Amino acid sequence: MSNFHPKKTIVWIQGITCNGDSHSFFNYSSMKSFANNFEIIYHPLLLTDYNLEEILTSRDKYDYLIIEGSFTKVRDYVDRCGYSFEELVENLSKRVDYIICAGTCASFGGIFRERDKINITGGLFSGDKEGGYWSKNKKVINIPGCPIHPRWLVDTLLILKDEKKLLLDEFLRPKEVFSYFVHHGCLRNEYFEWKIDTKNFGEKEGCLFYEQGCRGPMTHANCNKILWNEVSSKTRAGSPCLGCTEPDFPRTSVYETKTRMSLPAVPYGISKRAYYTVTGVAKSFRVDRLEQKLIEEKR
Ligand code: SF4
Numbered sequence: 001m002s003n004f005h006p007k008k009t010i011v012w013i014q015g016i017t018c019n020g021d022s023h024s025f026f027n028y029s030s031m032k033s034f035a036n037n038f039e040i041i042y043h044p045l046l047l048t049d050y051n052l053e054e055i056l057t058s059r060d061k062y063d064y065l066i067i068e069g070s071f072t073k074v075r076d077y078v079d080r081c082g083y084s085f086e087e088l089v090e091n092l093s094k095r096v097d098y099i100i101c102a103g104t105c106a107s108f109g110g111i112f113r114e115r116d117k118i119n120i121t122g123g124l125f126s127g128d129k130e131g132g133y134w135s136k137n138k139k140v141i142n143i144p145g146c147p148i149h150p151r152w153l154v155d156t157l158l159i160l161k162d163e164k165k166l167l168l169d170e171f172l173r174p175k176e177v178f179s180y181f182v183h184h185g186c187l188r189n190e191y192f193e194w195k196i197d198t199k200n201f202g203e204k205e206g207c208l209f210y211e212q213g214c215r216g217p218m219t220h221a222n223c224n225k226i227l228w229n230e231v232s233s234k235t236r237a238g239s240p241c242l243g244c245t246e247p248d249f250p251r252t253s254v255y256e257t258k259t260r261m262s263l264p265a266v267p268y269g270i271s272k273r274a275y276y277t278v279t280g281v282a283k284s285f286r287v288d289r290l291e292q293k294l295i296e297e298k299r
Helices: 020-026 031-037 052-057 085-093 104-108 110-115 150-161 189-193 272-283
Strands: 008-014 038-042 064-068 098-102 140-143
Touching: 008 085, 008 150, 020 150, 031 038, 031 150, 038 052, 052 085, 064 085, 064 104, 064 150, 098 104, 098 150, 104 110, 104 140, 140 150
Parallel strands: 008 038, 008 064, 064 098, 098 140
Antiparallel strands: none
């Protein structure tokens, strides 16, 4: 195999996955500029110049290993060219500069970990929980999301390529993306402030926090800053944020707001006392404008 590649090289492998992160990545809007900077040496869904067996038996070095899907040591679950997923990761991780977990399954185990009662699947890194494959390995960068936003991945790759400083949070997520909350930039903030909830999915009016289970105020991601397909987001379209970038995703009853003594969860980093006081005050006023339809249909 020729090991001369003028661009930064990527090997993309999959564990237990639905392919969602790949498909989201394929929707990246500037694929031409991506291809000017990076060469995908291998991806299970793309036709590339090399097959996986050639790569695994070579000693070539690559820049980035992207892992999609939940990790497992069990060969019955994942067998690629006779290699278990553990052997695959072991083989490739020593020959790259960075390992990037694309998606919540690769990062924290995600849906597969949740369904797995015998504990044989998980993420590469599981924070404080047991079961992470590499606890706080300095080469690992987590880009959770179900699925990832293509820009979360490509912007991270560009930062690495340009050798700029990449700051990570406690779960090894890039701070540039995951310092924001989904709540930031949501068009429903005014309804949140005045505690006016939406009654149905898909409506333009109302906040989805109090009755529909929205996790926007406690979920780290910039979904409402950079938007999806550069057009919209879940909460803008009238569907609650499900908190898919957090290590505890998926929780049960995702479309319900859990309450304690009829009070909903408190947004991240706000004291209960402050939050309930403000809530009480806001609820004691009626804001007629916010009770009306944004766009009145007149006959
Ligand atoms: S819908 Fe969710 S993200 Fe939007 S304002 Fe309400 S709680 Fe925040």
